[in-house]
Amino acid sequence: MHRPLFVTDDHELLDDVLNLAAVLPLDLDVESGPESARSRYTSAPIVLIGEGSATACARARLPHRSDVFLLSHGPGHHGSGHHGMDRLTMLADAIGADHIVQIPDGAGWLLDRFARLTGPVAEHRGRILAVLGGRGGAGASVLAAGLAVTAGNVGLRSLLVDADPLGGGVDLVLGWEDLAGLRWPGLAEATGVVDPPAMVDALPSRGDVAVLSCDREAPGAGLPSDAMAAALDAGSRGRDLVVADLPRRLDDAAVLALRAADRVLLIVPAELRACVAAARVAATVTPHTDALHLVVRGPAPGRLRTRQISRSLGLPVAGTLRAETDLPRRLERGAPPAGTGRGPLAALCRRILGDLGLATGVAA
Incomplete structure (x- = not known):
């Protein structure tokens, strides 16, 4: 050996x-x-x-x-x-x-x-996805949450990791802000070896979906890179999929997540200014990963095509997200993204999971 x-x-x-x-x-x-x-x-x-x-x-x-x-x-x-x-x-x-x-x-x-x-058999490791927006309000948190929820809907165990201290808490996107459980400050204060089942069991969860969210009582508090490493390691050992919602301004914890990710998704609205902003974000991300893919979000008021945006940014396309007019209202009512399994967001999430080999055989 x-x-x-x-x-x-x-x-x-x-x-x-x-x-x-x-x-x-x-x-x-x-x-x-x-x-x-x-x-x-x-x-x-x-x-x-x-x-x-x-x-x-x-x-x-x-x-x-x-x-x-x-x-x-x-x-x-x-x-x-x-x-x-x-x-x-x-x-x-x-x-x-x-x-x-x-x-x-x-x-x-x-x-x-x-x-x-020292173990006799190599253990199962879940896949890691990272998601970030090409500009503010691009919809990265909604896409990240939709991926975690969709995975749960098809029988996969998922963990949604909130890596944006200024994002307001991804548990709000799920409508789970009142659920009790471990959040980032508690994990950051933990010492010693992290036991994956124990960590996941301590998180707010419903069904096969668990979330590690930032704490709104400590706004802007940075995430220690050691705590992020422990969360990603424990999550990939105890779950089938880990989805990390990353900030556009990278800190050490976000860089660590980028390096660990099997695929990184950059979601960009189909607008000229958004594409210009996304080019700057992509330039800061690409030194840390060779797995960056593009998700284009409609509508396209200037009729920008996905192919044009892909060529402009030099990124392969993971998918497009058509406008879903009812989605903001459902989110305001506390319904999780893609929770019903229907609509453009759910269809896109199933496609992305399928491309990773995680939803093979699941009907779209």
Whole structure:
């Protein structure tokens, strides 16, 4: 069995990670630089790269792969803080890291990843979709909620993750604002290994749909990237589909979700100004994902065609959303998007899920 690979020249960080792995126990291969690590880089189940070795690894042009994690000392250690996180994000981009793990705050999450390597059978992983708007009011939250609800309607277990602290709470879109359950502040304060069934059970839910929403009592509070990593990991392990509703202005948590997503949907109204705004959003998103697809929302007052918008933005089309005049009224009454399974939104959501292989055999 191949062992996890840790590339680091930081003895303090090495001791922390080895002590963590010894809890299971789990053996690691350790190398001080990229050249000595190259022969095992692609075969290791996961690769950990210490902050101090990241620049050398980026220059060495190691093969692109998934399950690469950038490790660093957490807040309180010399060099941490806001500017430290900016630097970590740049380093993560340079080495193609999926996650940034700060020790000791992220020790529980890392231990959870280690624990999965010791199991005898590979576990089921749900798909991850990310949705964001090409401009304000494009309908990203409605589409994200519609995807989660549609998945539940066809017998899939879904989790809707609200990653926009300024969005007002995606539970409002579902009409679930009065449901009790765990929201972001509670998850962000949790420590230790996240148990997927326990986390999902603690969330507001109805049927096969659960939601992790922002808290309106703490407007604008940023989402910790470690908490986002835990939510996506636990959600994909405990659900068939995770849908993340992302902000247009990317923070560290949103970037992490983009990197984890199997597909990213950019919803753009068929209007000239919306297309111009969407081009700027797409430019900030594409460095973090190669899975960006376009959803065009009607009506088109200037008769812009989907093909024109796709060509202008340079994005493949995941689908079009025809105008649904009754949808705003239903949402105001607390009905969840696509809840009836009928109408243009429900049809689009079924198509998107089908393209991901999640709704095969379900009649449209």
